[in-house]
Amino acid sequence: MGVEKGLQVPKVVIREDECKGCGLCIQACPENVLFVQKHFNRMGYHPAGYQGEGCIGCGFCFYQCPEPGAITVYKKGYVGEEVEA
Amino acid sequence: MAEKVLRKAESFYPLYERKGGAAPDVTHYCPGCGHGVLHKLIAEAIDDFGIRERTILISPVGCSVFAYYYFRVGNIQAPHGRAPAVATGIKRVYPESIVISYQGDGDLAAIGGNNILQAANRGEKISVFFVNNAIYGMTGGQMAPTTLIGQKTTTSPLGRRASNEGYPMRMSELIATLEAPIYVERVALTDAKNTTKVRRAVRKALKNQIENKGFSFVEVLSICPSGWKMEPTQAKEWLTQEMMRIFPLGVYKDRSDEIEEAGVQPTVFSAQDLQDSLNLPETDSASAKREPKTGVPEKYRNPRLKIAGFGGQGVLILGVGIAQAGMDDGYHVSWLPSYGPEMRGGTANCSVNLSSRIIGSPLVTQPTVLVAMNLPSLEKFEKDVAPGGLILTDSSLVDRAPSRTDIEHLGVPATKLADELGNTRVANLVMLGAYIAYTGVLDKDVVHSSLPRFIKRKALIDLNKQAIQKGMEFVSHQVKA
Numbered sequence: 196m197g198v199e200k201g202l203q204v205p206k207v208v209i210r211e212d213e214c215k216g217c218g219l220c221i222q223a224c225p226e227n228v229l230f231v232q233k234h235f236n237r238m239g240y241h242p243a244g245y246q247g248e249g250c251i252g253c254g255f256c257f258y259q260c261p262e263p264g265a266i267t268v269y270k271k272g273y274v275g276e277e278v279e280a
Numbered sequence: 281m282a283e284k285v286l287r288k289a290e291s292f293y294p295l296y297e298r299k300g301g302a303a304p305d306v307t308h309y310c311p312g313c314g315h316g317v318l319h320k321l322i323a324e325a326i327d328d329f330g331i332r333e334r335t336i337l338i339s340p341v342g343c344s345v346f347a348y349y350y351f352r353v354g355n356i357q358a359p360h361g362r363a364p365a366v367a368t369g370i371k372r373v374y375p376e377s378i379v380i381s382y383q384g385d386g387d388l389a390a391i392g393g394n395n396i397l398q399a400a401n402r403g404e405k406i407s408v409f410f411v412n413n414a415i416y417g418m419t420g421g422q423m424a425p426t427t428l429i430g431q432k433t434t435t436s437p438l439g440r441r442a443s444n445e446g447y448p449m450r451m452s453e454l455i456a457t458l459e460a461p462i463y464v465e466r467v468a469l470t471d472a473k474n475t476t477k478v479r480r481a482v483r484k485a486l487k488n489q490i491e492n493k494g495f496s497f498v499e500v501l502s503i504c505p506s507g508w509k510m511e512p513t514q515a516k517e518w519l520t521q522e523m524m525r526i527f528p529l530g531v532y533k534d535r536s537d538e539i540e541e542a543g544v545q546p547t548v549f550s551a552q553d554l555q556d557s558l559n560l561p562e563t564d565s566a567s568a569k570r571e572p573k574t575g576v577p578e579k580y581r582n583p584r585l586k587i588a589g590f591g592g593q594g595v596l597i598l599g600v601g602i603a604q605a606g607m608d609d610g611y612h613v614s615w616l617p618s619y620g621p622e623m624r625g626g627t628a629n630c631s632v633n634l635s636s637r638i639i640g641s642p643l644v645t646q647p648t649v650l651v652a653m654n655l656p657s658l659e660k661f662e663k664d665v666a667p668g669g670l671i672l673t674d675s676s677l678v679d680r681a682p683s684r685t686d687i688e689h690l691g692v693p694a695t696k697l698a699d700e701l702g703n704t705r706v707a708n709l710v711m712l713g714a715y716i717a718y719t720g721v722l723d724k725d726v727v728h729s730s731l732p733r734f735i736k737r738k739a740l741i742d743l744n745k746q747a748i749q750k751g752m753e754f755v756s757h758q759v760k761a
């Protein structure tokens with residue numbers, strides 16, 4: 196099922212396996228909804244995580260992150276493929 | 281940013297197959313590295329402008345040497361500092377392409393300093409993205425021309441001193457003094473506000489090229505947490521506090537709006553035009569040029585030659601002569617010289633291919649014919665000769681036969697025969713005569729008509745013909761005997 200009507204609440208998705216734990220997204224987030232996770236990912240980094248709510252879809256984290264595929268930001272009104280968990 | 285989603289750009293490969301390894305879905309960059317962010321901004325702009333199919337990115341030497349792992353565009357990796365020269369060549373022969381020269385500060389400001397200045401001064405219609413991280417990242421954090429005064433690097437362990445290493449070079453300011461560039465800006469990958477400016481600058485530099493306006497230069501201050509030995513967040517602080525003081529952000533030049541948007545006349549590469557302008561004979565270069573010459577024993581056909589001797593013995597000319605005559609006779613040919621370290625008295629050699637088919641590589645690693653004009657050449661190359669191959673030695677100088685038994689040997693007293701003509705320097709042409717008489721690979725008439733193309737002094741043509749004759753006669757006596 197895709198998102199058809201337009202996403203109501205913005206959302207950030209972090210692909211942990213592509214994250215190098217640099218922390219730049221966390222530093223940049225104006226809403227402080229990103230944090231360093233305790234576990235290690237496959238590369239041995241502590242990946243960034245999303246608290247699960249509070250993202251306003253500003254995209255600051257996306258433009259700070261050096262990894263092309265690590266962060267996806269879905270803004271309010273997004274229509275398209277289903278948003279990953 | 282009308283898009284309602286920010287995600288990996290289409291102009292990146294979904295999987296970095298060229299990188300491979302255990303994690304082919306992430307870049308090789310260190311955590312926090314500015315290169316990755318700039319890559320994202322460039323890839324996003326390429327997507328948005330719809331220019332992926334005609335974009336050619338020149339990767340430098342430096343940490344971004346592997347940019348071609350990631351960008352799903354045309355890619356070329358240039359030698360250190362030479363990206364602007366490579367970009368120039370591509371843009372000129374292919375003006376409808378969008379050519380990006382991506383360079384670090386070691387690459388652009390040190391080894392490639394003159395390259396970038398000349399390209400800027402010529403106003404090449406390219407977009408240059410210059411990553412200034414005040415250090416050589418790839419090689420482990422040595423001082424760069426952009427290193428700050430007092431900054432410690434592995435090659436300035438006590439901090440850079442102006443008295444010894446000079447001052448940090450401000451490339452944007454320098455380039456902005458030139459007449460031709462149309463747009464020069466320095467931006468910084470720090471907070472969201474400044475990153476937005478980087479994004480805008482990247483797009484402007486590409487738009488200028490899409491509109492065929494001129495040379496655009498964007499200097500991007502960027503963190504190198506590994507080289508600076510800092511955490512990424514701390515590195516951002518240092519960039520903001522220290523680097524931006526020495527490298528002020530801003531637009532240093534912008535004539536973009538004064539210049540009319542212009543269309544590009546696409547070049548249509550035409551083999552015919554090339555042939556006409558080089559005045560080449562009509563040939564069908566894609567297919568076999570000629571049938572193997574009849575009457576040449578199988579083992580001598582399509583020879584791969586290594587010709588070696590002292591500098592001054594004319595071994596390079598001998599190679600050129602064989603290649604020239606071969607070309608005039610319809611063969612595919614290649615000639616590749618190799619010079620010894622010493623100018624005089626040293627050794628020189630060249631590799632020559634004559635082939636009825638297209639030649640894949642001009643290198644000759646396993647010659648079918650070795651021409652050894654002196655003993656060191658025989659010693660050096662004898663072992664490389666293909667089994668069943670032919671070794672020609674100048675027997676007036678090489679006093680032994682080859683030690684291998686699986687090859688054929690012909691000793692020709694070339695220097696002595698040349699001496700008889702009153703000029704030892706035509707020993708090379710005596711050898712040419714002997715070679716063609718012995719193998720039948722080329723006809724005398726063809727070589728004679730090719731002579732003026734590789735012997736520049738008209739007065740020597742006759743002497744060279746006599747030398748060829750001497751070599752041929754030697755072989756026919758030899759065979760009769």
Ligand SMILES: Cc1ncc(C[n+]2csc(CCOP(=O)(O)OP(=O)(O)O)c2C)c(N)n1
Pocket residue numbers: 341342343344360383384385386387388391411413415416417418419424504
């Ligand atoms: C001709 C040549 N000289 C020197 C080197 C060694 N070398 C490799 S990368 C590099 C410096 C790269 O620094 P920079 O351009 O600042 O790029 P960064 O790695 O910081 O992104 C040097 C000197 C080389 N590869 N080739």
Ligand code: SF4
Pocket residue numbers: 206207223224225226227228229249250251252253254255256257268
């Ligand atoms: S989009 Fe903005 S608010 Fe949402 S996580 Fe990223 S930085 Fe925070």
Ligand code: SF4
Pocket residue numbers: 209213214215216217218219220221242243259260261262265266312
């Ligand atoms: S900026 Fe990217 S790589 Fe760095 S911690 Fe955040 S998601 Fe991970």
Ligand code: SF4
Pocket residue numbers: 308309310312313314315343413417418503504505506507
């Ligand atoms: S050494 Fe510096 S420039 Fe190179 S990848 Fe690491 S952080 Fe980036």
